[in-house]
Amino acid sequence: MPRQPLVQFQVDYLQILDENGRVDAALEPSLPQATLLQIHRCMTLARLLDRRMHILQQQGRMGTFPSCYGQEAAGLGCVLALRPDDWLVPxxxxxxALFYRGLPMKNVLLFWMGLEEGNYWSPQLRVLSIPILIGSQTLHAVGIALACQIRGSDEVTMVFFGDGATSEGDFHEACNLAGVYQAPVVFVCINNQYAISVPRCLQSHSETLAQKAIAYGFPGIVVDGNDVLACYVAAQEAVQRARRGQGPTLIECLTYRLGPHTTADDPRRYRSEQERLQWEAKDPLKRWRIYLEQRGLWSESQQLELERELLAEIDAAVRQAEYDLAHADPLEMFDFVYAELPPDLAAQRREAAEHVAQTDTVSASARR
Ligand SMILES: Cc1ncc(C[n+]2csc(CCOP(=O)(O)OP(=O)(O)O)c2C)c(N)n1
Known part of the structure; x- marks a missing residue:
């Protein structure tokens, strides 16, 4: 018996808007003008807020936070393909993408300032809270997708995670379960080339991360993650497949984290400036602006006006968030994990309560 190839697979790469702002007209999707402008607004807001949060953190007014600098296109492009009643697991x-979906800026600020209230937003948004555990949210997403399937609704769940998460057991369990039950879920891997200091080449020996889907019985595709249009087109195909009952898809968005992993990180210790500059040239915002300008939808003066407006919105949101923070009860940090506090945490709570009482007395006497 001769040996024969038994399984062959293909993983496509999709780019529509290249780094110079040139668009492939044959692949260009038709999006309403208002959406094109809204995309620009959300990406610009995310970038400006990222810069402001960095300053707040340096000034000790915010905890450490993970920058989204350079990655503004991928999530947003994919989320464009969702209906308002679909589920987003970021x-x-x-x-x-959260801004596009309607999440208030104050929530993002409060979340990274360490307030539980940062996670309180309208359940109607159908956006789950921001996870810190790597990969865990992939399982939550499959759970939601299976629930929708069992209820007979045609809602789709889209879940985001990084290249590092593809090395976690949770990701593989999620893919396996989703494949077996053909769950209506879209897995979006934001491959920003690093998991803190671990480069993509040490994460997996697979040529692409998208091909991991093949092992679980569903398709995978690689897209230019700095190209909103490519992300949108790939996501739309995946969402439609899921809605038709044809199961999951894995989309790998190739992008780059231009900033540090978090404000506690110094990327110069593990990657070269030359590499960063190569990716800076592929900046998703620059190419989107060229695209809008070429379509006659944008100008320098509109850009200046938008930035002025967004900076004022950021100022107002920061003021509001800091007000909430100043009026928050720090002891609440013990309240939401355990129904009954374990003895070590109960001791910490008592200590914290004493400290808060002392600080209150000191600041009250300072005010007198
Ligand atoms: C289960 C778990 N293990 C380890 C960590 C510590 N950690 C925080 S971020 C991170 C890297 C994640 O990389 P990736 O999934 O590529 O996402 P990125 O931060 O690059 O967006 C790690 C290991 C964690 N938060 N959760």
Whole structure:
């Protein structure tokens, strides 16, 4: 018996808007003008807020936070393909996509200032809270997708995670379960080339991360993650497949984290400036602006006006978030994990309560 190839697979790569802002007209999707402008607004807001949050963190007014600088296109492009009643399960760098979906800026600020209230937004948005555990949200997403399937609704769930998450057991369990039950879920891997200091080449020996889907019985595709249009087209195909009952898809968005992993990280210790500059040239915002300008939808003066407006919105949101923070009860940090506090945490709570009482007395006497 001769040996024969038994399984062959294909993983496509999709780019529609290249780094110079040139568009492939044959592949260009038709999006309403208002949406094109809204995309620009959300990406610009995410970038400006990222910069402001960095300053707030340096000033000690915010905890450490993960930057989304350079990754503004991928999540947003994919989320464009969702209906308002679909489910969005983000990781922690999908700021622009969260804004597109209607999440208030104050929530993002409060979340990274360490307030539980950061996670309180309208359930009607159908956006899950920001996870810190790597990969865990992939399982939550499959759970939601299976629930929708069992209820007979045609809602789709889209979940985001990084390249590092593809090395976690949770990701593989999620893919396996989703494949077996043909769950209506879209897995979106934001491959920003690094998991903190671990480069993509040490994450997996697979040529692409998208091909991991093949092993679980569903398709995978690689897209230019700095190209909103490519992300949208790939996501739309995946969402439609899921809605038709044809199961999951894995989309790998190739992008780059232009900033540090978090404000506690110094990327110069593990990657070269030359590499960063190569990716800076592929900046998703620059090419989107060229695209809008070429379509006659944008100008320098509109850009200046937009930035002025967004900076004022950011100022107002920061003021509001800091007000909420100043009026928050720090002891609440013990309240939401355990129904009954374990003895070590109960001791910490008592200590914290004493500290808060002392600080209150000191600041009250300082005010007198
Ligand atoms: C289960 C788990 N293990 C380890 C960590 C610590 N950690 C925080 S971020 C990170 C890297 C994640 O990389 P990736 O999934 O590529 O996402 P990125 O931060 O690049 O967006 C790790 C290991 C964690 N938060 N959760």
């Amino acid at each position: 990781a922690y760098r999908e700021t622009s």
